[in-house]
Amino acid sequence: MGEREEFVETLGKHRGLLRRTVRDLTDEQAARRTTASELSLGGLIKHVAAVEAIWTRFITGGAEAMRSGGGGSGGEDWAEQFRMAEGETLAGLLAEYERVARETDELVRGLPDLDLAHPLPPAPWFEQGASWSARRVLLHLIAETAQHAGHADIIRESLDGAKSMG
Secondary structure, three states, X not given: OOHHHHHHHHHHHHHHHHHHOOOOOOHHHHHOEOOOOOOEHHXXXXXXXXXXXXXXXXXXXXXXXXXXXXXXXXXXXXXXHHOOOOOOOHHHHHHHHHHHHHXXXXXXXXXXXXXXXXXXXXXXXXXXXXXXXXXXXXXXXHHHHHHHHHHHHHHHHHHHXXXXXX
């Protein structure tokens, strides 16, 4: 297996763990906060899909592309990215996440060069003047998805005792 397929497979594994945490839930359960944080299961699905879409735009077009196309590009309240909005459904959020995942996987397989890099957008959490390659972005997406899958597992266990792992 080559490097690209390893990225696709690993990201897919962590996406699957995250999706597994929302199995058999109603929209109301998916929207419920079960901890002191703003996080809900549906909100996590929404957030991870938006973040993945933003970073794949970065891979193809740099920091400027991150601000186009919606998907949590910075205009809304940060906490709103972690909540299900009025009218959103878990099924709809999962469908959007699946669409984003397919696009990411196609991008990874078709990129001419994983070393293609762009300067990061100005933000206090990025080193000033740093650039990330497509490879580095994919590592970030894997870490982000894995971290939120762990958050989701805790939220689900607090919600109804179900565990996605173990």
